[in-house]
Amino acid sequence: MQGDTGGFPDWVQDAVFYQIFPDRFARSARVPKPGNLEAWDAPPTVHGYKGGDLLGVVERLDHLTELGVTALYLNPVFASGANHRYHTHDYFQVDPMLGGDAALAALLTAAHARGMRVVLDGVFNHASRGLLQFHDLLENGSASPYVDWFHVNRFPLNAYGGGPLGYEAWWGLPALPKLNVGNPAVREFLWRVGEHWLERGIDGWRLDVPNEIDDDAFWQEFRRRCRAVNPEAYLVGEIWTGAERWLHGDIFDGVMNYPLTRAIFGLVGRDLATDEIARSGLDGVEALGAKRFVKRVEGLLGAYPRGAVYSQLNLLGSHDTPRVRTSLGGDGAALRQAWLLLFALPGAPCVYYGDEIGLEGGHDPHCRAGMPWGRRDAWDEELLAFMRRLIRLRTEQPALRRGETRLSAPRDDLVVVERWLEGGDGAGAVGGRGAASDARAAGQRLYALVNTAGAAATVPAAALPPGRYRDLLSGGEVVQARGAALVPARGGVLLAPWS
Known part of the structure; x- marks a missing residue:
């Protein structure tokens, strides 16, 4: 890893x-709704609304607390003309269908009382036809005071009919006029949006397609303004590929780590949903043996300053991809291996709503179904228990959150991720009481092992020192003597020294 060149929020790791x-x-029944809503459990559609809201999130915080969640990332919440709310009508108003500003304030209060941070989604490259400034442009043409807020090519504008639009739009979509961020008034407007919601208590921003605002000075000032309000504000960019430009401590703290997603899928996936994956921003996923996986991940860890590596938003799925269970072809073994690797590697893991209970769904809109609160039979209870255990272990074991990292591939179907706290001698053991405080005091080393083979794998002593270990996931004991330790077929273990 490179040396740090800027401040990164300490809480994110x-x-x-x-x-x-x-x-x-x-x-929530407390938020009035219009009558024309999709049935909650009906298949999702591109344009339909199901009526979820922010007070509904407040009412379900117990589920997130029991899961072990400590931070929320919300897709856009501002007034909009789309169910996903990436078509922003008003950057300074929470959508009334979500409960308005009061509902966001209630969510912030309730989440913060539980020790949860809240990060909002900011869409600053483009807005919507409903934005006041663009609507004025449609009404008044070249006489509009906002004519230079957008990239206008010709008049009259053609925002709703066929033919040339007369203005630049994201991906050519008429509903998404591109903002002219080179205009000082637009820059100031967007910087003020960033400040405004931080002043009201949010803990950071996820920035939508920030690479399409190809202007480092804009983002550097955005960071400066945000950090002036909250020095610990988390800024994470939606960058799908290499992010060296963005992660030197002067623009973003981390990015959505899709390259890691691809690498994990390439290692554990046997029956990938290649067509669904190809339709998403993940594009293709290359099959990887353990040795190439280790090399790929080492490249990701070495590309950025340490603070950025530990501030990455690591994920297996999002609103822009098929659900992880679908991506992996419904393969339960691959699913558990993928989650284990995600939680064993540096960076902040992110769970897309419903993935903890095994929801399935292909590319948008199918990955955006209603959370089945009223259909407990649709929940994978074993997976939920596994996720709770994995999250609890990450919380209890500081080596998984803040420790050093070493990867190895003793064979091409076995990956070993070793984590330890610098300053510990590695000799610490989990005592008979299993006390996490003992592990912290001892600077304990942990070993996450993933075996992608169809048969149990032995682990060489060079990858796992001789001794007795406890699998923190299952509670079982593993003895390593002359390379005799076994990892189950297509299984994974998280080992800690045991005495």
Whole structure:
């Protein structure tokens, strides 16, 4: 890893994020709704609303607390003309269908009382036809005081009919006019949006397609303004590929770590949903043996300053991809291996709502179904128990959150991730009481091992020193003597020294 060149928020490396698509997570009876809503459990559609809201999130915080979540990432919440709310009408108003500003304030109060941070989604590259400034442009043409807020090519504008638009739009979509961020008034407007919601208590921003605002000075000032309000504000960019430009401590703290997603899928996936994956921003996933996986991940860890590595938003799925269970072809063994690797590696893991109970769904809109609160039979209870245990272990074991990292591949179907706290001698053991404080005091080393083979794998002593270990996931004992330790077929273990 490179040396740090800027300040990164300390809390992020300890966080477990949970991503919420507000229209689909939970619906509260306290928020009035229009009558034309999709049935909650009906298959999701591109344009339909299901009526989820922010008070619904408040009412379901117990589920997130029991899961072990410590931070929420919310898809856009501002007034909009789309269920996903990436078509922003008003950057300074929470959508009334979500409960308005009061509901966000209630969520911030309730989440913070539980020790949960809240990060909002900011869409600053483009807005919507409903934005006041763009609507004025449609009404008044070249006489509009906002004519230079957008990239206008010709008049009259054609925002709703066929033919040339007359203005630049994201991906050519008429509903998403691109903002002219080169205009000082637009820059000041967007910087003020960033400040405004931090002043009201949010803990950071996830920035949508920030690479399409190809202007480092804009983002550097955005960071400066945000950090002036909250020195610990987390800024994470939606960058799908290499992010060296963005992670030197002067723009973003981390990015959505899709390259790691691809690497994990390439290692553990046997029956990938290649067509669904190809339709998403993940594009293709290359099959990887253990040795190439280790090399790929080492490259990711070495590309950025240490603070950025530990501030990455690591994920297996989002609103822009098929659900992880679907991506992996419904393969339960691959699913558990993928989650183990995600939680064993540096960075803040993020769980997309419903993935903890095994929801399935292909590319948008199918990955955006209503959370089945009323259909407990649709929940994978074994997976939920596994996720709770994995999250609890990450919380209890500081080596998994803040420790050094070493990867190895003793054979091409076995990956070993070793984590330890610098300053510990590695000799510490989990005592008979299993006390996490003992592990912290001893500077204990942990070993996450993933075996992708169809038969149990032995682990060489060079990868796992001789001794007695406890699998923190299952509670079982593993003895390593002359390379005799076994990892189950297509299984994974998280080992700690045991005495």
